[in-house]
Amino acid sequence: MTTEHPTPRIICLGLSALDITWQVDTLPHGGGKTRANDLHEGGGGMAANAAAAAAKLGASVQFWGRAGEDSAGREMKAQLTALGVDVSRFRLFAGARSSVSGIVVDARGERMIVNFRGADLPADPTWLPLDALAGTDAVLADPRWPEGALALFGAAHERGIPTVLDGDVADAAVFDMLLPHCDHAVFSEPGLAGYAADASRVDDQLRFARSRGCRLAAVTLGEHGVRWADDDGLHALPAFAVEAVDTTGAGDVFHGAFAFALGAGWPVRRAFQFSAAVAALKCTRPGGRAGVPDFATAMSLVDSIKE
Template sequence: MDKVWPVRDLPAGGGKYRASDYLEVGGGMAANAAVAAARLGADCAYWGRAGDDEAGLAMQRQLVDYGVDVKQFRLIAGARSSISAVIVSQDGERMIVNYRGANIPDDTSWLPLQRVMEAAAIHADIRWVEGASAIFAAARSAGIPTVLDGETATEAAFAAVLPWTDHAIFSEPGLRSFAGADSLHNDANRRAALAKARALGCRVAAVTRGSRGTLWLDGEGFHQQASFAVTVVDTTGAGDVFHGAYALAMGEGQSVAQAMRFASAVAALKCTRQGGRAGIPSRAEVDEFLVRQ
C-alpha cells in the first residue's frame, strides 16, 4: 500500500514539510504491472501474498476495481502487509520509504502452477524469490515467455530466478546490485553487466534509465530505445508500468524492439499524470501517441 504525499521539493533533511495532497493507493511492482496490463486491455491475474490487515484488504479491492483477477492473491492471517511512504516533488521525482511487511510465508505449494499454460506471458518481480522461481520454471517448461522486474535484490535472489527468466529488465539500482558498483560507469560496463545476466539463461537483458532511455542486449547485439520527450508530472510507478506493458507486448507476440518502444511510450505517458496507477494510459491513447512520434 502506497501512502503518497505530493510536495514542492523533496526533503533535504529533518524538519516539517507541507504536502499539497494525500493519497492511499495500492502499490507493489508486480501488482502495478498487472494493473498496467489490465488497463491496456489484457485479461490479467495477480498471484501474490499480503496480510489480512486493512492494507491487504484495500489492495485486493483496488485490484478488482482495475479489472485484475485476484483469486490467487492470498491474504495471510496474522501477517502484516508491505506499506510505503512516497513523497513526490513538483518535478516528478520521488522518495520512497518501504516497510516490507511481516509473517508472510515463502511457501509456494498453494500456487496452481498447472494454470501457467493458460497464459500468453508471465511477469514477476524479484521480491518473492520462491514464487517467481516456481512460476518461471513452470512457464519455461510450457514455452511461455517470462519477464522479470530486476529491482535491487541479493546475489542469491538473482541466482535463483535469472536462470528461469527469458526477459530480465533491470532498473539501474537493480543492475548495480546484480553486477556490482562499476556496472553503470559506461556502455561497455553496462553491456558486460547485461551479458552476465544473459549468461545465466536470459534471452534478453535490459536496463531502464528513465529519461535516458533503455538499453538491452540480446542474441543480435546491443540496442537502445530512446525515451520519449514529455512533460513529467510524476514518475511514481513508471518502471512498474513499463514492465506491465512489456509483458503484454510479449504476450501479443511483438518483437523485442517493438515491445521496448511500446513500453517506453506507456511509461512516458504515465509520467505526464499524477499517481502510479491513476496515470496509466489506455491502449487507444498509447496507439495514438505512437502514431505521432
Template sequence: MPGVLCVGIATQDYVFAVDVMPATAEKHRARDLAVVGGGIAATAAVAVSRLGGRAMLITRLGDDAVGEAIVAALAQDGVDCSLAPRTPGRRSPQSSVIVDAKGERLVVSYSDPAMPACLDAIPSRLPPGVEAVMADTRWEEGGLQAFAAARASAGVGVLDADRAPALGGLTEAATHVAYGAQALREMTGRDDVRAALADAASVASNWVAVTDGERGVYFTENGQIAHEPAFPITPVDTLGAGDVFHGALALGLAEGMGERLAVRFASAAAAIKCTRFGGRAGAPTRDEVDALMRRAA
C-alpha cells in the same frame, strides 16, 4: 487478449507531493496526496488490464483492512486476485512515498517479515489463456516457481530486476530479464549501462535489457546491444513507471510482439505514466499508448 500472471508484491501507497525533497528531520507540508494501490507486481497487473490484457495477480496479503483495500482497488481495475493468499494475523504491505517537483520519489515501505512463503498458491502450469508471467524480486521464491510454470506451458517469463536477486537461479529461470540501471551498475561494477549490459549478456542464455530512465532502454538483439530511445516528456511523477513498463513488456511479448516492438510499446506506456501524479493511478489505456506511438512514428 492474452493473459499475464503477475507474481510479487502489492501495497497500499500514500503518495505525498512536495516542491523539494525533505532533507531535515522536521515537519513538512505536502501540496497534494494520493492514496492508491502500489507494489511492483500489482502495478504491472493494473498496467496489463488497462492495456487490454487479462491480468491475474498472485501476491501475499494479510487478512487486515489494508489487504481488503488492496484487493478492492485491483478488482476495480479488472485484476483477478482469486489466487492470492490471505494469511490470518499478518499485516499487508504499505508504503509512504514522497514525490518532488521533478517527479523523483523517495519510498519507505513495510512488508511483514513473518509472512509465510505461500508457495502452494503458485500453479504448476499457467492458467488457460495466460501466455506470460511477470515477477518481481520482492517474492523471489514465488517468481522462481511461476517461471517454472511458464516454461512448462511454453510461455514467457519476464523478471523485473530492479535490484539484484538474492535467490540463485532466478534470472536464469526467466526468458526475459529487464534490469534497473542502478541494479545493473551494482551487479557489474560498471557506471556505463551499455557496457554493464554487455557484461551481463555475455554470461546470459536469455534476453536481457536495462531501463535507464530518460536515456531509454538497452537490450540484446542478434548478439549485439541495441538501444530504444525514451519518449520525450516532462516528468511529473516517476512512481510506478518501471512497474508499468514491465507489465506492458510482458503483455507485448504475450501478444507475439518482437522484443524491439515490445520495448517500444512498454516505453510508451511508462512515459505516459510519468506525466501523471499518483503512482499507478497514472497507468495509461491502450488507446493512449497507441496514439503516442503513432505520433512518434
C-alpha cells in the same frame, strides 16, 4: 502503423503494497517538518502495479501474491478487483503484515520512498495453482517473492510461455536463482548496477546479466531510454520526451506494458517501444496506476515515431 487491439492473458506474481503519497514543493532534506500540498492513498507494489497497467491496456490479468489479512491487505485486494484484475490467487495470510510504502513526490515529479516490505509472509509457493497456466500468453514476476517467481517461471518454461523478470534492487543471490529460468530480465538502473557491481559500464553490466542465464537482459534508463542485450548484440531505444508530473510507478508500468506486448506476440523492439510510450505517458499524469494510458493513446505515441 496502428496495431489491432490485442487481449493477451497475463499472470503477474510478486509484491503488492499500499502506497501513501504526499505531494510537496521540494523533497525534504534532514529532519524537520514539511508541508504537503496533497495526499493520496492507493495500491502499489511492482507486480501489482504491472498487473494494473496490463489490465488498463486491455489484457486479461491475474495477480498472484501474498499479503497480511489486515486492513492494508484487504484494501489492496479491493483496489485491484476494481481495476479488473483477477485476485482469486492473491492470498491474505492471518498473522502476517502487509507491505506499506510512504512516497513523497515533488513539483518536478521526482520522488523518495520509504517501504515496509511486510512481515511473516510465508515463502512456500506450493499453494500456487501452476496448472492454471494453460492458455496464458506471458507471465511476469518481481524479485520480492523469489520462491514464487521460481515456481512460476519453471512452470511457464515447461509450457513455452514467455517470462519477464522485473529486475529491481535485490540480493545478488535472488537474481542468480531466477535468471537461468527467465527469458526477459528487465532491470532498473540501480537494480542492474547493484547486481553487476564489478562492471562500471551499462553494456558490460548487461552482458554480465545475460551470462547468468537469461535470454535477454535490458535496463530502463529513465530519460535516456532503454538498452538491451540478446543473441544479436546490443540495442538501444531513446525515451519519449514528455513533461514529467509524477514518475511514481513508471518502472512497474513499463514492465506491465512489456508483458502485455510479449503476450500479444510482438517482436522485442516493438514491445520496448510500446512499453516506453506507456511509461512516458504515465509520467505526464499524477499517481501510479491512475496515470496509465489506455491502449489507443499509447499506440498513438508509438505510431508517431519516425523510423
